[in-house]
Structure formats: C-alpha cells, structure tokens
Amino acid sequence: ARVEFLDYDVVTERGWSLTDDDLFEKAAESGLDGDAYGEVFVEPRTNLLKAAEDAGHSWPFACRGGACANCAVAVVAGEVKMPSNHILSEEMLDQGVRLSCISLPVTDDLQVVYNIEHLPGLDELRL
Template sequence: MATVEYLNYDVLENRGWALHDRSTFQKAARAELDRTDHGTVEVSTDESILEAAERAGLGWSSKCLQGRCGRCVAVVVDGDVRMDADQEFLTPAEVDAADYCLTCLATPASDLKLVYGVETHEALTHRVK
C-alpha cells in the first residue's frame, strides 16, 4: 500500500505554481483546496493509480486504459512509479527525464506526490487522443 498525494494541474495553471517543484504541494496544503483538487489516496500494489483514484470517486480524466490516448497523464513530483506495461503515448525522455507517467498503467513503487490532469499541458495537449 502506498499513499499518493495528488494535485490538480488546473490549480497550478490558475495560481502560477511550478509543475516540477515539491514546494507546490506545501502551497496546496496551505490553500485548503477541494478534495477533488488536492488530497491523498491509498493505492494497493495490485491496482493502478487511476483505479485507486476512481475508487475514491475523484473523477480523473481517462479513456483507453491501455497507454494509448494520454488522457490520464500525470507528473511524478516526488517518489517512484512502476510502469512495466507497453505504452505508446510517452517518449522515453518524457518518462525518464520529465517524470511523466500514465496513471492507467502506473503503480506506486513508493509514496508519491503526483500532479494529475497534465493532458492539458501545452507540450502534450496536441497529442492527446
């Protein structure tokens, strides 16, 4: 079981907060955001991060559930994920250097801080199906 602290990318955009910055989560904690925008969810070892978010009723974006569409893309700001299944949306550089993951396939390898809803980021939005 891992604890995933999540934060909605729309909140970062609206407030001008940095994406790859752990202090963004401290700002979020002080801002008393709605639980759909910021909070924690427990993820077991046999489910994806997206499955846990759905079980918690968080309503994150998704479509294919197979690593193809990119609608579930997130950025891991702290911690590690496993994403062993084949996927065709993210490049190796996006996974290794920019810490993107697909929450429909990723499982936590540690507790995480994760920004979800990144499919609207200007670098990705034209590729999301």
C-alpha cells in the same frame, strides 16, 4: 502506497510550476477542495487511476490501456512503474510524466499532479 495528489488546473491558475520545490506544501496550505488536492491509498497491483476512482475522484481518462495519454499525470515525488509505454517521449518521461491507467506505485509515498493533459507536448498525443 499513499499518493498525495494535486489538480494541474490549480497549478496553472495560481501561477505555480511543476518544478516548484514547495508545490505540495503550498497546495496543503491553500484550503483547496478535496477533488483538487488530497490523498488516496493505492493497494498493491492497483493502478493510480483506479485507486483515485475507487476513492470517488474523477480523473481524466479515455482508453484505460496506455494508448491515449488522456490520463497522464506528473509524478513529482516517488516512483511508479509502467508495464509498457508506446506514446510518451523520453523527454516527457524525464519530466516525470506517466500514464495513470497503467502506473503502479513502486515507492510507499508519491506526489502526483493529475489532469496534466494540457501540459505542452501532451496535447497532440491525446486521441
């Protein structure tokens, strides 16, 4: 699967929102560096965090086991599946929040905002 990614710090710095329809278009046109915006390819049965790391990126994480939410991302387009979820609320799931350390791509194309640990509601979940 092809994953287009964007750093949430860029979203907040520029006054953008996760719900902007043209979020990734704006990112593509902004001349961002390769850590903040780009794409990675995810092999089957590989989680998003691992794929990003294999491509040389440093995305936040702690437990790697779906228990801390440090690795949370917002899936803006496409779909991933998590084998389990014990910490994200229904409301967060509805907003597209997923744990990158246990999320496997379902669709061929994804748009993902990583580094969302300071998104309201997530701060208190981080251990």
